[in-house]
Amino acid sequence: MIYTGGTIGMKTDPLVGALRPFDFAQILDEVPELGKFAGTLDSYSFDPLIDSSDIDPAMWQKMASLIAEKYDDYDGFVVLHGTDTMSYSASALSFMLDGLSKPVIFTGSQLPVGAPRTDGKENLVSAVEIASARCADGSARVPEVAIYFGSYLMRGNRTMKVNAESFEAFRSPNLEPLAESGINIRYNDRIIRKCSGEPLKVSLGLDTRVSILKIHPGITPQVVRNILLGPETRAVIIETYGAGNAPSASWFMDMVREAAASKILVNVTQCASGTVDMDLYATGKQMKEAGVISGRDSTTEAMLAKLFHLLGSGLSDDEVKAALAVSLRGEIS
Numbered sequence: 001m002i003y004t005g006g007t008i009g010m011k012t013d014p015l016v017g018a019l020r021p022f023d024f025a026q027i028l029d030e031v032p033e034l035g036k037f038a039g040t041l042d043s044y045s046f047d048p049l050i051d052s053s054d055i056d057p058a059m060w061q062k063m064a065s066l067i068a069e070k071y072d073d074y075d076g077f078v079v080l081h082g083t084d085t086m087s088y089s090a091s092a093l094s095f096m097l098d099g100l101s102k103p104v105i106f107t108g109s110q111l112p113v114g115a116p117r118t119d120g121k122e123n124l125v126s127a128v129e130i131a132s133a134r135c136a137d138g139s140a141r142v143p144e145v146a147i148y149f150g151s152y153l154m155r156g157n158r159t160m161k162v163n164a165e166s167f168e169a170f171r172s173p174n175l176e177p178l179a180e181s182g183i184n185i186r187y188n189d190r191i192i193r194k195c196s197g198e199p200l201k202v203s204l205g206l207d208t209r210v211s212i213l214k215i216h217p218g219i220t221p222q223v224v225r226n227i228l229l230g231p232e233t234r235a236v237i238i239e240t241y242g243a244g245n246a247p248s249a250s251w252f253m254d255m256v257r258e259a260a261a262s263k264i265l266v267n268v269t270q271c272a273s274g275t276v277d278m279d280l281y282a283t284g285k286q287m288k289e290a291g292v293i294s295g296r297d298s299t300t301e302a303m304l305a306k307l308f309h310l311l312g313s314g315l316s317d318d319e320v321k322a323a324l325a326v327s328l329r330g331e332i333s
C-alpha cells in the first residue's frame with residue numbers, strides 16, 4: 001500500500017478546525033479487518049502526506065518509481081489517494097507503467113476512515129482484495145491501473161470525479177466497470193486488459209507544456225489567443241461542445257489554424273459521455289480541416305496525462321499525433 005494522503009487518512013486538527021492527514025499506523029488501527037488477509041501487507045507513506053489538490057507530476061514520478069522498485073516484491077499495489085485528483089493520477093500512472101502484469105488499484109474515501117459512517121473501510125478492504133486477486137493460472141486478475149470506489153472497479157484512465165458528496169464519487173462513462181462488488185466481487189473479464197507478457201517498462205518523462213481551453217458562449221478572442229497561442233505550450237486540449245463542435249466565427253477558426261501550424265491541438269468533448277465526431281457538424285469539420293485531432297471518447301483527465309507522457313517521451317510532434325489516434329492503455333474505445 002502506498003499512502004499519499006487524502007481524506008481517507010485525515011482527522012480534524014483541533015487547532016485549525018479542518019481535516020489534516022495522519023500517519024498510516026493510525027489507518028491500520030481503524031481497519032483491523034486488514035489483519036484478516038492471508039498475505040503480507042506492507043505500507044510506504046509519502047512524506048509529507050498531501051491533500052490531493054497538491055498533487056503534481058513529480059509525485060506521479062515518485063509513485064511510478066516506487067512501484068518499479070518494489071515490483072518484484074509484491075503481487076499487487078494499492079494507492080491511497082485523495083479523491084480530488086485521483087482520476088488524473090490514475091491516468092498518469094496508466095501511461096507511465098507499460099506492460100503491467102500486476103494490479104495498481106487507487107482508492108480513497110469521501111469520509112475519513114475514523115468517521116462512524118466512513119466509506120473508507122469498504123473501499124480499502126475491497127481494493128486490497130482486488131489487488132491480490134488471481135486467476136486460476138496464478139496470473140493477476142486485474143493487471144491494470146484502476147480505481148476502486150463506491151462498489152465499482154473502473155479503468156483509471158476512463159474515470160472522472162463526478163460527485164463531491166456521494167460515496168459513488170467516480171464514474172467511467174464510456175466504459176463499463178471492470179468489476180462490481182456486492183456479496184461477491186464480480187469481475188467483467190471481457191474488458192479487463194490482458195497482460196502483454198512483456199516486462200514492465202516505466203517511463204518517467206513528463207512534459208507539462210499542455211493547457212486546456214474550455215469553450216463557452218461569450219468566450220473572447222483575448223482569452224482564446226492567450227491559451228491557444230501562448231508560447232509556453234506545445235499542445236492544447238480544446239474542450240468543445242457535444243460531438244466536438246466549436247464556434248464558427250472567423251476569428252476563432254483563424255486562431256485555431258494559426259495554433260495548429262505549430263502546436264498539437266486535440267478536441268475533447270465537454271460532455272461526460274459519448275465521443276467526438278468531427279464529421280457530424282460543419283463546425284466540427286472546420287476544426288478537423290484546421291488540423292485539430294479528435295480525442296474521441298477520452299476524458300480530459302486521460303488526455304492531459306497522455307499528452308504529458310507522449311511529449312515527455314522525446315517523440316516528434318508527428319509521432320505524438322499518431323499515438324493520439326490509438327489506444328495505448330485502453331483509454332479510448
Ligand code: ASP
Nearest residue numbers: 006007051052082083084
Ligand atoms: N481534498 C481531498 C483530497 O483530494 C478530498 C478527498 O480525499 O476526498 O485529498
